[in-house]
Amino acid sequence: MPTDFHYLIGNSKELNNIYAQNSFEQPQLIITSPPYFDLLNYNDHKKQIGYGQESYDLYLNDVCQVLNHCYDLSKNDATLWVVVDTFKKKGVVNLLPFDIVNKLKEREANSWILKDIIIWDKGKNLPWNTNGNFKNEHEYILFFAKSDKFKFKIDTIREIADLKKWWIKYPERYNPNGKPPSNIWSFNTPIRGWGNGKQNHLCPFPFPLVERILSLCTEEGDWVLDPFAGSGSVLAMSSLMNRPSVGIDINRSYKQKFIKEVNDGALTYWSKRIKELSEIETLNKKFRETNKRLRKLKVASAICDHLSSINKNPFIYYVKDSSPVKNEIEINVLQNGHIPNIHIENAELNSLINQSKIKPSIKIKLDDQFILSIAKTKSYKYKSSKFYNYSSSCKMDKVTTNGDKYDYWYSDIPLKISNEKL
Numbered sequence: 001m002p003t004d005f006h007y008l009i010g011n012s013k014e015l016n017n018i019y020a021q022n023s024f025e026q027p028q029l030i031i032t033s034p035p036y037f038d039l040l041n042y043n044d045h046k047k048q049i050g051y052g053q054e055s056y057d058l059y060l061n062d063v064c065q066v067l068n069h070c071y072d073l074s075k076n077d078a079t080l081w082v083v084v085d086t087f088k089k090k091g092v093v094n095l096l097p098f099d100i101v102n103k104l105k106e107r108e109a110n111s112w113i114l115k116d117i118i119i120w121d122k123g124k125n126l127p128w129n130t131n132g133n134f135k136n137e138h139e140y141i142l143f144f145a146k147s148d149k150f151k152f153k154i155d156t157i158r159e160i161a162d163l164k165k166w167w168i169k170y171p172e173r174y175n176p177n178g179k180p181p182s183n184i185w186s187f188n189t190p191i192r193g194w195g196n197g198k199q200n201h202l203c204p205f206p207f208p209l210v211e212r213i214l215s216l217c218t219e220e221g222d223w224v225l226d227p228f229a230g231s232g233s234v235l236a237m238s239s240l241m242n243r244p245s246v247g248i249d250i251n252r253s254y255k256q257k258f259i260k261e262v263n264d265g266a267l268t269y270w271s272k273r274i275k276e277l278s279e280i281e282t283l284n285k286k287f288r289e290t291n292k293r294l295r296k297l298k299v300a301s302a303i304c305d306h307l308s309s310i311n312k313n314p315f316i317y318y319v320k321d322s323s324p325v326k327n328e329i330e331i332n333v334l335q336n337g338h339i340p341n342i343h344i345e346n347a348e349l350n351s352l353i354n355q356s357k358i359k360p361s362i363k364i365k366l367d368d369q370f371i372l373s374i375a376k377t378k379s380y381k382y383k384s385s386k387f388y389n390y391s392s393s394c395k396m397d398k399v400t401t402n403g404d405k406y407d408y409w410y411s412d413i414p415l416k417i418s419n420e421k422l
């Protein structure tokens, strides 16, 4: 059941009064895009910010006044995301995004803190250019936080698609939840025009862009605000993702179109996306598990190598995944008449263990104990240089009587990664 949204017609310069007159909770997140000075005329509205204003300075003051109201109203761990672009006047670039950043700083202690600047790669734009212009295919997204403690759940938007093949050899360097997205975001701008998920507004946000920010900076139940709501994409997505929201726009007609059209478009997008998210979660889970197994096997392999290098007598090493949920492994060493030296005083190995966050314990066992403790489990045979790929499965009682056993170490950790990926 989608959560309520409140699309109000009003002037965002009076945001404080609007909040005082309504019982909205403090916003956890503000996503917005102000008018870009006088580039676009929004329905000839007399009180619109930007178009028809006497000067750029007055316009900039107004935009920052709204963003400062957002600061005053929001929670202490709130974030603000402003989609805004540079524009050209008489062939000269105007640095609007950076003017906004500098203007906001004038408030000193009570000002938004700029955390990052994202390049939004829009994938497409008008197909022509003029002399001295390239086809403009990106905009800026300014990401601000109210304090140093802000909500930022990076794990919710990590990605495992397009991982370089190195994740297999160097599992300790890869977060089990995937890699964080870069600060270049590719989302196509919605096709203009109403119906079938299209949005008839001059500059609508794509739903996936709004979804990413909502996932990153809010939880269900957190309030969201867009003081320049336009087509209402922020409200529509917030509602579907169970975040109550407030949107304000000076133009009544956008609200009417929002109620009729944008909500439907968002619903179509979200119904498809929910299925996609569940598939992504299955893949992510598989990646998390594989990454953990790889870490365990790599640490085991390095320890077996190290023990072999400091002991003259050959031993058999058997690695048990003592607790698949915990990051622990047990390395059993077959004593066979000789007491091996099991001290790990190797900086490189210790650093691998620390980086992998795997806790190994090493146990020395006599022949009988060794066979007893591991014979019943399904075992796999690994070469140290190929910890990410086992050579075959094997029975442990056979291993202990096998002649060439010392080239290998053994484990009960199965792993299905094909060599083709390496």
Ligand SMILES: C[S@@+](CC[C@H](N)C(=O)[O-])C[C@H]1O[C@@H](n2cnc3c(N)ncnc32)[C@H](O)[C@@H]1O
Binding pocket: 010, 011, 012, 013, 032, 033, 034, 035, 036, 042, 047, 048, 049, 050, 201, 203, 204, 205, 227, 228, 229, 230, 231, 232, 233, 234, 248, 249, 250, 251, 254
């Ligand atoms: C860049 S558009 C926002 C587009 C929006 N992000 C979307 O997804 O459709 C800027 C919006 O600000 C609105 N606007 C201009 N001046 C305003 C003001 N004083 N108060 C509230 N809204 C205003 C315009 O009507 C326009 O819809």
